[in-house]
Amino acid sequence: MIAPAVDGRVEPETVVADLLARARESRRYDIGFPGARDVTFPALADIMTGLLLNNVGDPWDLGHGRAHTKHIEQQVVAIVADMLRAPAQAWGYVTGGSSEGTLHALDEAWQRYSDLVVYTSAAAHYSVAKSSRLLKLPLVMVRTDDTGRIDVADLAGEIARRRHRPAMIVATAGTTMREAVDDVAAIAAACDDLAVTRRRIHVDAALSGIPLALLPAETRPGFDFTAGATSMVISGHKYLSTLMPCGVLVYAEPPRTPAGGRIAYTGSADTTITGSRSGHTPLLLWWSLTTLGVDGLRHRAQAARDLATHTYRELQRIGWPAGLNPHAFTVTLDQPPAQVLAKWVLASDGHTAHIVCMPGVTQDQIDEFITDLTAARPPASPAAPSPKARVPRTRLSRTRTSP
Numbered sequence: 319m320i321a322p323a324v325d326g327r328v329e330p331e332t333v334v335a336d337l338l339a340r341a342r343e344s345r346r347y348d349i350g351f352p353g354a355r356d357v358t359f360p361a362l363a364d365i366m367t368g369l370l371l372n373n374v375g376d377p378w379d380l381g382h383g384r385a386h387t388k389h390i391e392q393q394v395v396a397i398v399a400d401m402l403r404a405p406a407q408a409w410g411y412v413t414g415g416s417s418e419g420t421l422h423a424l425d426e427a428w429q430r431y432s433d434l435v436v437y438t439s440a441a442a443h444y445s446v447a448k449s450s451r452l453l454k455l456p457l458v459m460v461r462t463d464d465t466g467r468i469d470v471a472d473l474a475g476e477i478a479r480r481r482h483r484p485a486m487i488v489a490t491a492g493t494t495m496r497e498a499v500d501d502v503a504a505i506a507a508a509c510d511d512l513a514v515t516r517r518r519i520h521v522d523a524a525l526s527g528i529p530l531a532l533l534p535a536e537t538r539p540g541f542d543f544t545a546g547a548t549s550m551v552i553s554g555h556k557y558l559s560t561l562m563p564c565g566v567l568v569y570a571e572p573p574r575t576p577a578g579g580r581i582a583y584t585g586s587a588d589t590t591i592t593g594s595r596s597g598h599t600p601l602l603l604w605w606s607l608t609t610l611g612v613d614g615l616r617h618r619a620q621a622a623r624d625l626a627t628h629t630y631r632e633l634q635r636i637g638w639p640a641g642l643n644p645h646a647f648t649v650t651l652d653q654p655p656a657q658v659l660a661k662w663v664l665a666s667d668g669h670t671a672h673i674v675c676m677p678g679v680t681q682d683q684i685d686e687f688i689t690d691l692t693a694a695r696p697p698a699s700p701a702a703p704s705p706k707a708r709v710p711r712t713r714l715s716r717t718r719t720s721p
């Protein structure tokens with residue numbers, strides 16, 4: 319932490335310089351969270367630092383104000399909708415992140431079906447339970463299979479028990495800990511089998527939406543609008559390296575305008591969760607999407623997967639239990655010793671940790687991590703159980719794939 323500038327004792331410039339130096343120093347060891355940092359925005363410096371831009375209200379309803387980027391926001395929604403194979407009439411907006419997108423989708427589902435039940439998997443992001451709690455919606459947690467994907471048979475059983483109630487299923491494309499991808503096509507088929515037509519399927523594709531969308535059709539999992547999603551959300555600060563939290567929410571068709579309707583003083587429809595919204599984050603998203611282009615985005619994803627494969631193989635080589643799901647950037651591993659965690663920032667749940675090989679993470683960093691892990695590993699002794707046996711067993715070894 320840095321000293322705050324209080325009582326004039328620390329110059330603000332010193333605080334900022336210190337913050338920058340520490341952030342640059344610690345960046346090398348930060349390999350546990352999915353924020354890409356390889357795209358930067360010097361060309362936008364003036365606009366980012368010298369203008370107030372507020373996209374208040376609906377992106378397609380420009381409102382009274384002129385200091386906004388709603389035309390750019392419309393393009394961002396259209397590009398992402400296209401990648402996720404949404405229908406032509408798709409609607410969406412740039413959110414503060416995926417969590418906000420999921421809250422919006424749950425609220426939209428409730429407006430449509432006030433007696434709905436929410437279903438999600440035990441591996442879903444905590445924002446699903448939080449949004450359900452905020453909206454006072456009943457939530458049913460469904461089991462996952464060995465790879466961390468929603469267990470569709472368990473889900474179907476739970477829906478069948480309440481088939482008189484509308485269903486809101488929140489699927490995940492890229493779960494937080496293991497980057498597993500729920501089978502949206504199978505979820506939609508299960509609902510069809512049960513004749514549950516009063517339903518919504520929202521796909522939280524915070525990290526993996528864009529990378530998966532750019533896979534060739536033969537290998538792409540059924541996770542998008544063509545598989546049965548009714549809404550999807552991606553985070554901008556994850557794969558798209560916006561460096562500022564944001565997300566893109568897309569619906570297959572425009573939701574009903576909420577009760578608030580059109581707000582006289584803003585001159586725009588109240589279709590979003592917050593009123594004022596950043597006009598800068600749509601610009602960052604647009605810059606990232608358009609300057610990288612489809613080829614650049616695809617190339618980065620393949621490079622990230624290659625690095626994940628390298629990481630997984632290195633962990634296997636040193637005998638450290640690890641797992642890697644198909645198409646994932648995320649390598650799961652049994653939790654390293656404390657001295658390794660003191661140097662490296664890894665996301666850990668106490669038993670299992672993960673490394674996310676985002677664009678911007680290099681093989682050099684991974685190799686240094688493996689060297690540290692090897693050095694920290696206690697030597698195996700015939701008298702004592704091996705360190706491998708002492709590590710709480712996870713299902714990692716059964717979930718690994720052959721990359």
Ligand SMILES: Cc1ncc(COP(=O)(O)O)c(C=O)c1O
Binds near residue numbers: 442443522524563
């Ligand atoms: C699957 C999933 N959903 C949602 C989120 C939260 O996204 P945001 O930070 O954009 O709200 C995360 C963050 O890690 C995530 O992994």
